[in-house]
Amino acid sequence: MPDGAQRITIYDVARVAGASITTVSHVLNNTRNVRQETKRRVLEAVQALNYRPNSLARALVRHETGLIAMVIPSTGNPFFGELGAAIEARSFAAGYNVITCNAERSVAKADKYLEMLVDKRIDGIIYISSDRSTGQLQPLIRHQIPMVTFDRDFTHFDSILLDNFQGGYLATHHLLELGHRHIACVTGSQMTSRASDRYRGYYQALTDVQAPFQPDWIIAGNWDYESGRRAAHRLASLDPRPTAAFAMNDAMAIGLLAGLSEVGLAVPADLSVVGYDDISIARYTTPPLTTISSCIAEAGSQLCQMLLNRIQGAYDDDVQKITIGCDLIVRGSTAPATGRLPWQKHEEEGLRLPGLQTHTLPTLPPTG
């Protein structure tokens, strides 16, 4: 509000209504019985003056702001927009506003934001940004700000976790079931647990059916469209060329689709593609994308609710950890491998998803 502006306060309302500020406060907050007549006069004064309570002042005394924040790593990927929409919807319903902080995958920027948020005495934080040591989040702990994380596991904070291993496994298993045996994997930034868990799932699925594995099938991406596109060119140059690829998110899968089209490879005829996330655009790609879904909207809503509960002290001291499952969504980007190979016979007898076990894995190649 500019400096010269007339500021209407609760005192003005009290004066016009011929009541005390206490009474005004109480009718506004419905926090004690007030005579009908008095109430009416107050409400009229509010109306006449176009009064709106100053929630800063209220926050100062109540020690709550009605604001929660969401720290995300990027807005380039629609995934975070969709997750944010769900969070926003849930918090709006609960009377909270949400501040969106885009850390652009930079730990420094995320830290700067965290500091700002502490200063703003935000009621809670949904942290979906860079992996980091819990130690770096000390300021939050010191200031006791409730925080929940999504798909990142910090020791002392509540979180909703994805079963990334299972997702990677399902995606790969689907391709194996279709008869593919040369399956590439386009990874996300490898420092993240998401990437390594999905990779482990991929590897495990291969191992479980003794499918071959080649280090140069692992193509380093960084979650963005463009890295998927580059991966396509890389893939095309491989000899023999894989007949399928698992991209660790839909954005890279979309880039992959674009890149494959550039080099004249048809999906799924020449190469099957499966993505991860099931962002809303996934059903509108050409061909529509087979992908792994963890129900973004549902997850976001749950995540927000978890924070709200924590803010309201519902959890006492125990840290909440919820892992949500995932499903394979089959669309048009995957198709049976062409040609008949010996091991396909085995499949016709019905290949079932083997039990999940932990294996020793080859390390991811460095990001290109």
Next chain:
Amino acid sequence: MPDGAQRITIYDVARVAGASITTVSHVLNNTRNVRQETKRRVLEAVQALNYRPNSLARALVRHETGLIAMVIPSTGNPFFGELGAAIEARSFAAGYNVITCNAERSVAKADKYLEMLVDKRIDGIIYISSDRSTGQLQPLIRHQIPMVTFDRDFTHFDSILLDNFQGGYLATHHLLELGHRHIACVTGSQMTSRASDRYRGYYQALTDVQAPFQPDWIIAGNWDYESGRRAAHRLASLDPRPTAAFAMNDAMAIGLLAGLSEVGLAVPADLSVVGYDDISIARYTTPPLTTISSCIAEAGSQLCQMLLNRIQGAYDDDVQKITIGCDLIVRGSTAPATGRLPWQKHEEEGLRLPGLQTHTLPTLPPTG
């Protein structure tokens, strides 16, 4: 912050540093000279106590919150995510946080948000939501909150406007130049000025070269992927079928691509498609999307700067209106019309973009 938390205030710092709160405040804000030694003690105390100033208290006395808000109609369309990212980047650099309010194309929800924002004494608002009468924004005017709008023209507010007429014209003209004469138009929600301006541009381009126009080439969409997809099915049923389509945004163009693929029509071989917005995914569709660009990132940054200037009182009383131009980005979704028709001869002699004039237009059909 939970109730039981130890709250460290400026008084604690003052006590530990052996100084007055005035001095602490001054060293923290660098707002008057303080003896080196004293300053050091204060800073040490801040460090030791892990003190962070409460910006609510500061906001209450300074009458500024360091918060701006962005009211958008939807997060389903990546356009707003990308615009938001640009705004967020600009405001972060200026020390502001941004609150994102997703009105979901509902005037009621937008109003509810506006009210909340007034209560929060937000420093400024970037309004990119439902078209509405300026009258409905009275509360803002009364509370003197600086507001800028994007692609929506409200009398008393600053705005960055898009040249939607020109964009519609360019898109259509491009198709005409390629020899298309049966050009469909997939519209956005017709109540919006965006939709009607882009439509006027489309119509004008047709008129300028005396190209035919058919009411049933106008297919009502609502800016979403799905409406584009439905439009494709509608298009496919037309006889004779148009050879090109202009979709009023990229999301619908992407839906169109998906739908056309479903009905077995190839783009651009059977039908050329041009979109609008140039969202980042547009270059990764199959085929890559020819579209109209107004440089989202640049626009968002400019928009934010305009608000910041207004907040700082840079404009005095004059309302700012800036119109930004647009460019045609030619990618793979458009191609020359096949077959040779008489009027193509004319084009070989060089069809130039005729001057823009205002015409009387047929009204848009009702939204389906």
Next chain:
DNA sequence: TTGAAAGCGCTAACAA
């Protein structure tokens, strides 16, 4: 170079 004290606009304990 420093500090005391008066607010900023509310809520809520206490009193009437």
Next chain:
DNA sequence: TTGTTAGCGCTTTCAA
């Protein structure tokens, strides 16, 4: 049923 008053944690004027 209503009002007085003491904060909430800061900034800033005024005085020393």
